[in-house]
Amino acid sequence: MEKNAGGSFLLETADPDDIFTPEDMTEEHKLVAKAAEEFLLGEVAPVIDDLEAKKEGLMPQLLRKSAEVGLMGGDIPEEYGGMGLDKISSLIITEKVPLGGPFAVANVDHTGIGSLPIVYFGNDEQKKRYLPGLANGELIGSYALTEPEAGTDALNAKTTATLSEGGKYYILNGEKQFITNAGYADIFITYAKIDGEQFTGFIIDRDSEGLSLGEEEDKMGIRGTSTRSLILDNVKVPVENLLFKPGKGHVVAFNILNIGRYKLGGACVGAAKLALADTIQYAKSRVQFGHPIADFGLIKEKIGEMVIRTFVAESMVYRNAGLIEDRLKDIDMTSPEAGFESARGIEEYATECSINKVYGSEMLDYVVDEAVQIHGGYGYIKDYPVERYYRDSRINRIFEGTNEINRLLILRMLLRRALKGELPLVQAMKQAASDLLKPSGLRQAPQEGMEMLESLTENAKKIGLLVAGAVYQAHPDDLSEQQELIGMISDIIIEIFAMDSLLARVKKMMKRNNGEMPEIPGAIANVYVIDAMMRIERWAKLIFAAVAQGDVLRTQLSALKRLTRYMPVNSVALRRKVADRVLQAGRYLVS
Numbered sequence: 001m002e003k004n005a006g007g008s009f010l011l012e013t014a015d016p017d018d019i020f021t022p023e024d025m026t027e028e029h030k031l032v033a034k035a036a037e038e039f040l041l042g043e044v045a046p047v048i049d050d051l052e053a054k055k056e057g058l059m060p061q062l063l064r065k066s067a068e069v070g071l072m073g074g075d076i077p078e079e080y081g082g083m084g085l086d087k088i089s090s091l092i093i094t095e096k097v098p099l100g101g102p103f104a105v106a107n108v109d110h111t112g113i114g115s116l117p118i119v120y121f122g123n124d125e126q127k128k129r130y131l132p133g134l135a136n137g138e139l140i141g142s143y144a145l146t147e148p149e150a151g152t153d154a155l156n157a158k159t160t161a162t163l164s165e166g167g168k169y170y171i172l173n174g175e176k177q178f179i180t181n182a183g184y185a186d187i188f189i190t191y192a193k194i195d196g197e198q199f200t201g202f203i204i205d206r207d208s209e210g211l212s213l214g215e216e217e218d219k220m221g222i223r224g225t226s227t228r229s230l231i232l233d234n235v236k237v238p239v240e241n242l243l244f245k246p247g248k249g250h251v252v253a254f255n256i257l258n259i260g261r262y263k264l265g266g267a268c269v270g271a272a273k274l275a276l277a278d279t280i281q282y283a284k285s286r287v288q289f290g291h292p293i294a295d296f297g298l299i300k301e302k303i304g305e306m307v308i309r310t311f312v313a314e315s316m317v318y319r320n321a322g323l324i325e326d327r328l329k330d331i332d333m334t335s336p337e338a339g340f341e342s343a344r345g346i347e348e349y350a351t352e353c354s355i356n357k358v359y360g361s362e363m364l365d366y367v368v369d370e371a372v373q374i375h376g377g378y379g380y381i382k383d384y385p386v387e388r389y390y391r392d393s394r395i396n397r398i399f400e401g402t403n404e405i406n407r408l409l410i411l412r413m414l415l416r417r418a419l420k421g422e423l424p425l426v427q428a429m430k431q432a433a434s435d436l437l438k439p440s441g442l443r444q445a446p447q448e449g450m451e452m453l454e455s456l457t458e459n460a461k462k463i464g465l466l467v468a469g470a471v472y473q474a475h476p477d478d479l480s481e482q483q484e485l486i487g488m489i490s491d492i493i494i495e496i497f498a499m500d501s502l503l504a505r506v507k508k509m510m511k512r513n514n515g516e517m518p519e520i521p522g523a524i525a526n527v528y529v530i531d532a533m534m535r536i537e538r539w540a541k542l543i544f545a546a547v548a549q550g551d552v553l554r555t556q557l558s559a560l561k562r563l564t565r566y567m568p569v570n571s572v573a574l575r576r577k578v579a580d581r582v583l584q585a586g587r588y589l590v591s
């Protein structure tokens with residue numbers, strides 16, 4: 001197995017030196033963050049209400065203006081007029097954009113799925129024609145994959161492409177639905193089946209004859225963004241606008257969604273920090289029973305947990321960005337092979353991208369829900385931004401692949417890597433099962449400190465392998481029918497990536513801190529790892545009980561008991577400590 005291969009987090013302990021953490025940001029990274037923040041706070045935040053009211057022309061005007069500070073072309077190579085930023089910088093921008101409310105989704109849609117298909121899969125001529133405009137704000141991008149009858153099942157698209165007589169155009173017919181940025185996009189990356197069969201990507205210019213838009217959708221959240229359908233009625237698309245290769249639309253569509261997924265995880269981290277900042281201020285100023293509500297234990301518990309989950313998600317997305325950056329940084333983006341190579345590099349971490357998406361979106365839903373709760377009745381009133389955060393958060397579990405489909409993908413993609421010989425997963429599952437029969441093969445965790453946390457994380461990996469192996473063995477021919485079990489296995493895998501990324505980050509901090517566990521990150525690690533172990537134990541029990549009975553089940557449960565034995569920590573006190581730190585700082589701060 002290659003070092004830091006995709007999925008390897010399940011089988012080995014992360015070396016902190018191989019992991020990018022937010023503490024590793026360079027001065028350049030900080031400058032990127034500052035420029036983004038200044039623009040968003042200065043130009044966008046003051047007009048969020050106007051954006052929400054869909055003030056005519058405002059969103060495209062802000063998007064175009066944001067190009068001046070590099071918010072539109074970070075991922076576009078310099079050769080094509082962009083800034084050619086590294087993946088960390090681009091994640092930093094993504095994390096900042098929620099400061100602009102609905103601007104975030106419009107921006108991430110443009111910079112991610114609306115532009116990257118051309119960056120990674122366009123030919124040189126297409127890159128020269130479109131990328132400079134997408135980078136400087138002359139063009140706004142949009143990604144049109146979903147259809148009324150083909151949502152999650154995107155390859156079931158009904159849109160067709162027929163080559164015209166003379167071979168100059170493809171003629172596209174069909175309808176795409178729920179398309180972000182549609183109202184003001186200049187180009188649409190879309191997909192159609194050539195002769196009803198070959199699923200293929202196309203770039204469509206907005207002014208193409210036969211292209212029209214449906215009405216704006218009246219949405220629950222992200223109300224300031226444009227979401228419309230795209231109606232293609234005999235639209236002539238020049239053959240030069242076919243993206244990548246005929247019949248290879250799925251390669252474009254799914255690889256780009258991988259990037260979209262981890263970027264979405266990053267945006268969720270930024271949004272969570274925003275909700276935390278508002279909540280901290282409110283909890284300090286709202287007085288009940290003669291005390292600021294921030295003094296009450298149940299409020300501290302909520303704030304502490306909000307910080308903990310944000311910190312964990314942050315550790316996961318930056319780790320993933322670092323891994324992808326390492327794979328893509330040496331690819332020559334002007335080479336005709338760049339698409340293939342990038343696709344391979346991104347696909348390597350497809351599992352991690354899905355994990356980031358699911359974890360980030362569910363973390364944010366938790367954070368905004370508690371933010372509303374801490375605001376009490378005021379949280380339900382539109383005058384307070386948390387009311388909007390709560391509504392805006394909900395879409396993240398639905399788009400870029402629903403969380404259900406991403407959970408199914410997490411295991412499926414790992415198994416695919418195993419079958420291709422890229423990940424020795426099957427051998428590891430067998431080893432874990434044979435260790436189960438040898439009591440000495442299952443080490444009990446030490447009782448405290450980083451050693452205990454590391455040992456529990458190792459045990460979590462063994463449990464993950466054991467349950468995956470047990471389900472695989474019980475359902476060799478109908479595994480894909482066992483969605484509930486796959487969902488729980490993926491939940492365990494997600495927790496493993498969370499624990500592993502968290503500990504790698506804290507260990508890196510310890511190295512810089514003369515080996516001492518830093519107080520707040522240390523408290524976070526202790527609370528999180530033990531909580532995660534409780535969740536993992538529950539899922540593992542449910543999984544074992546679904547696939548085994550009698551003595552086999554008893555053996556599995558007794559192994560599980562040994563692997564999940566630990567001395568509990570005082571998580572009540574630790575959560576309070578975390579909450580007190582941010583209450584004192586007045587914002588998300590974990591140092």
Ligand SMILES: Cc1cc2nc3c(=O)[nH]c(=O)nc-3n(C[C@H](O)[C@H](O)[C@H](O)COP(=O)(O)OP(=O)(O)OC[C@H]3O[C@@H](n4cnc5c(N)ncnc54)[C@H](O)[C@@H]3O)c2cc1C
Pocket residue numbers: 109143144145146150151152153177178179180181219222227395398399400401402403404405483
């Ligand atoms: C505000 C907004 C913006 C959007 N922006 C874009 C955009 O810019 N471009 C674009 O192409 N699309 C966009 N979408 C579409 C979005 O990606 C889809 O809504 C999403 O992929 C789900 O498809 P669907 O709505 O058809 O739901 P369905 O696919 O019908 O799913 C319904 C439910 O069934 C579940 N389900 C489906 N299949 C399975 C299965 N095999 N196993 C288990 N459960 C399953 C789903 O998880 C979900 O819970 C947007 C949607 C919204 C609401």
